[in-house]
Amino acid sequence: MKGLNKTGTEVPEILVLEILSKLPVKFLTRFRCVCKSWSSSFQTPLFINKHHLNNLSNNNLNLLLQRCHGHSGEIHYFSQLSTEKGQNFMVKQNIHLPICENYSAEPEVVGPCNGILCFDAELKIGLWNPSTRQFKILPECSIERPPSADSTSLDAIGFGYDSLTDDYKVVRFVRNSFEYEFDGMSFYSHTITQIDLYSLKSNSWKELPDPGVGAGCSFTFTNYINGFYYWPGTDASGHTILSFDMVNERFSTLSLPEFDGSLAQNHLELVDFKGSLGAIVYPREGTLKSIHVWVMSGSWTKQHSFESVPGVERPLGFWKNGKVFLESSDHELVLFDPSTRELQNIGVDAYPNKMLIIVYVETLVPLNGMSELEELIMRRLPSWRPVK
Template identity: 65%
Template structure:
């Protein structure tokens, strides 16, 4: 400790902080015990931002894999922390179980990451999670008033993003209120839509205006791009994209790319592609898939095409050098390199269509939650893949 204190006096404090901002969160967590000034500095907005920017600059990506091993209520969804050796070999470092979502059938759905934070949700249950600091926050129940005489409530699509003007993290959620009316002894169904918005700063929900479109689909990728969140939507039988600006809290729409097909023939997934909105299309039928990526830069342009990848079902995400994670027809995780056309089986499997890849950079952003262990979250060393 004396040697460390002496070393600190030999270096300007600004340089010390710059060096520390390049370290992993795990190291910084240990170093909080070195001295109170360090502990305080690690919690300042300047240090948090500098640490995150260093990770982005160096492309220090971490991988989580959401998966399930079956299709019954006894087969719980969980997360696997993937470890890479020199960027080549992938293995399961830890398996992470979240008791808060244990009784959910398909959950949790994942939105993000947004500055290293994930939003997990199923039905009316939602939580924020920083897997780097291991902080977990269960969102409070909505305080939005429901219409009178509601028979049931359905929580639909959700979006998660960052308001840079107020330094706030927000969750927007679509809600449908169902009614059953008895007319002439026959039951008739009716419904009223609502949209509610959660603010982390106020830790509360409020009601906002409902857009005149229907949103649908579960995202495989991160749909939060530069302060806006994007959904697939339909209006008067026309397919389009709905966006929500986290700063001004307004909805707007934009058209789909003219990709030369129909959504009856192709799946569509929206994503953040290097800081701009992307749209990836791939065929619904067959196991020899092609993938077309379009990006929005004022107008839609095709970024690239990948032709005829054999034995795969769907895309899961991009890796550091443009490689594409895919789910194989055998429901294993594979990595495809478009430059070499090489398809590499990573030996990691899951029950069909339960896999989701989350690539994120480490973040010190606080979410005013509790440590994982206080929420009974369990991390176990990775078993064989």
């Protein structure tokens, strides 16, 4: 469908679509009703990619905060934070996902990858596009487990994009544990790890060879970077970094940066730092913390050091202009400006060590799932919190 300008002259369709690709998803959702041509154009890979690249180039960032409340932090939900100038990251709405119900542990959230998030709650996995408000529960894995295994649990999970086949993939490490009894008591004798890989395009699972490297959980930051997913890992020689190539579906390892102290004294978080693999190192103890950022560019180099930041529990994520979101020692969300060393209190709190900040750009990527309403996902005003 061509458009008309003020003089009544027709505007070429390619220019109309170029203009539309710069609009927020909520407007494009409404404009699908204008005509069939627009509706079908919005679903093409070319338009979806153009829209996403426009958001990236204009740095149109959105914020979700995973948080929880309750006596032991068992009530999990998300808060959509405003990114508009002058609104000080106020809570716009609270979002409750049923996949997080009846789950005493913290649900694992990985991503975003091109604006999509992946959830795991006791081996039940879902994908969520908060822009289009689509949610997809993945089918149960058909991979056969060892028949004599006494329990099955998740060790680690990753989520990323295969640019060669235009596919989104989930990889997870499943631990099968075997017990034996001695003198009336049960002990784990050994474990067997299986690697499951899910393809959104085929909507199916398959098994991958075990790389022989244990993968650890790291959910504070985005660990998907340019076609690879990264985990902190361990092998026969000690601590390492395990990576997975989403295109070739192969594992490899990297060394850790050579920071002062040990992992017993410091946290090490992997992070997407401006399109490169980064590592954030900070002390486990104390509330006066120095935060160091290392970046891999052929080799590890120390990129930034934020010395002696007061009243800090841990870093949560990067924001615009080099600013950093932190969890304070009072378990509130604060924004730190390294250039001025100013700490800005956002006025949002949560149960200790349960906050997760998610910075994403909008995307039209379809999940072939259900709408939020169909999945009973609730969005409510800031005064509302989910209760049991």
